[in-house]
Amino acid sequence: MDVRIEQIGKEEEELVLIRCRAVTEEVREIAAFVKSRQGSLSGTAEAKQYEIAVTDVCYIESVDGKTFLYTGDGVFESAYRIYELEELLRPKHFLRVSKPMLVNLLKIRSIQPAFNGRFTAVLSSGEKIVISRSYVKALKAALKGE
Amino acid sequence: MEFKRFLINKLILFFMLSTLITVAVALIGSAYDSEARFGYDSMLTPIKYAGLCLLPTLVTWSRRELSLKELLGRKALMLLLLEGVILLMAFTSPAIDTERADVVLTIAGSVLVIFLLANLFLWLRDSAQAKKMNRDLQMFQKLHG
Numbered sequence: 515m516d517v518r519i520e521q522i523g524k525e526e527e528e529l530v531l532i533r534c535r536a537v538t539e540e541v542r543e544i545a546a547f548v549k550s551r552q553g554s555l556s557g558t559a560e561a562k563q564y565e566i567a568v569t570d571v572c573y574i575e576s577v578d579g580k581t582f583l584y585t586g587d588g589v590f591e592s593a594y595r596i597y598e599l600e601e602l603l604r605p606k607h608f609l610r611v612s613k614p615m616l617v618n619l620l621k622i623r624s625i626q627p628a629f630n631g632r633f634t635a636v637l638s639s640g641e642k643i644v645i646s647r648s649y650v651k652a653l654k655a656a657l658k659g660e
Numbered sequence: 661m662e663f664k665r666f667l668i669n670k671l672i673l674f675f676m677l678s679t680l681i682t683v684a685v686a687l688i689g690s691a692y693d694s695e696a697r698f699g700y701d702s703m704l705t706p707i708k709y710a711g712l713c714l715l716p717t718l719v720t721w722s723r724r725e726l727s728l729k730e731l732l733g734r735k736a737l738m739l740l741l742l743e744g745v746i747l748l749m750a751f752t753s754p755a756i757d758t759e760r761a762d763v764v765l766t767i768a769g770s771v772l773v774i775f776l777l778a779n780l781f782l783w784l785r786d787s788a789q790a791k792k793m794n795r796d797l798q799m800f801q802k803l804h805g
Contacts, residue, residue: 607804620801625793627786630731633793646725648662650789657796659803 546593550602557583557590566590568606572621572637574599576614586639609656611635612646619656666721670714676778677710684770692763696755712749716741739775746771 515534522528530548534541546556554565570585576596583590592599600610607619617635625645626634633645633653645653685706689696719741720726720734750756750767757763 619797620804622797625790625797627783627790629728630782631786632725633786633790648725654793654796657793657800659800 542593547602553606555583555590555592555594555599557592559588559590564590568603568608569618569620571608571618572639572641573618573643574603574608574616584639584641607656609649609653611649611653612644615643617643617645663721670717673717673778674710674714676781677713677774678706680774680777681706681709681713684774688766688770692757692760692766709746709749712745713742716745735779739772742775743768743771 532541532544549556549565550568553568555568555571557564557566566583566585571583572586573584574592574596575582575584581592581594581596581599583592594602596610596614596616600608600616603616608616609619611617617637621638623636623638626636628634628644631647631650633650634642635645636642716738719738720731722730726734746767747764750764751758756767
């Protein structure tokens with residue numbers, strides 16, 4: 515696939531156009547990547563496709579090979595793998611806090627000690643998620659902006 | 661958990677146990693045998709006890725992170741092994757009058773108290789860390805929110 519970048523004037527609307535022979539998985543991934551860079555993620559719930567603002571996502575969890583986005587009031591399945599979202603959403607302040615989970619640092623209300631070096635993050639939605647011991651160091655560094 | 665990190669934690673626990681065992685020996689000794697006098701070799705007793713007490717703690721090691729249920733189960737097993745090790749040492753030591761039931765019960769109770777205190781200290785350490793993280797979290801959210 516050839517990639518062309520065309521500079522346009524301020525009065526024109528910016529647009530990413532993908533010209534393809536067939537809408538393959540690869541094309542969908544590119545489209546999803548562009549959307550995520552703009553601050554939204556595609557997700558499905560009850561066979562319907564939704565665009566979810568990244569800022570609305572509290573945490574992301576991988577369950578049995580499927581990835582789910584949790585907002586305060588809904589759960590959406592994402593086509594992405596958790597490691598892909600980890601990379602993609604790092605600039606949006608998402609951080610891995612356990613093997614199957616990423617959390618939006620801006621959605622954490624407080625952090626509480628759990629047992630044996632683990633912690634619990636209380637989210638603005640009221641949900642509690644476990645911060646694994648092996649990810650605590652990375653969380654501390656991220657909160658300090660390192 | 662990384663085995664290296666696990667060993668560092670055990671080293672911290674060793675020093676904590678040495679201190680707590682010294683306090684326990686002093687208190688129990690004062691209560692039951694306050695006239696006894698010992699040589700310099702007895703200074704090593706808390707260190708030996710702490711070293712032996714570390715062995716049962718190895719049951720809590722796991723490469724993957726244990727669930728809360730698994731961890732509580734292993735901690736209970738660790739406490740039983742600790743009681744076993746300490747009582748075995750007490751029964752084989754000529755200096756401890758293990759024919760007195762109150763002495764045996766006090767030793768067993770001390771192990772339980774030290775176990776609970778050690779876990780309380782770990783909890784307090786985690787609480788202090790959580791407090792610091794919450795302060796950093798507030799700053800982070802002010803900056804990026």
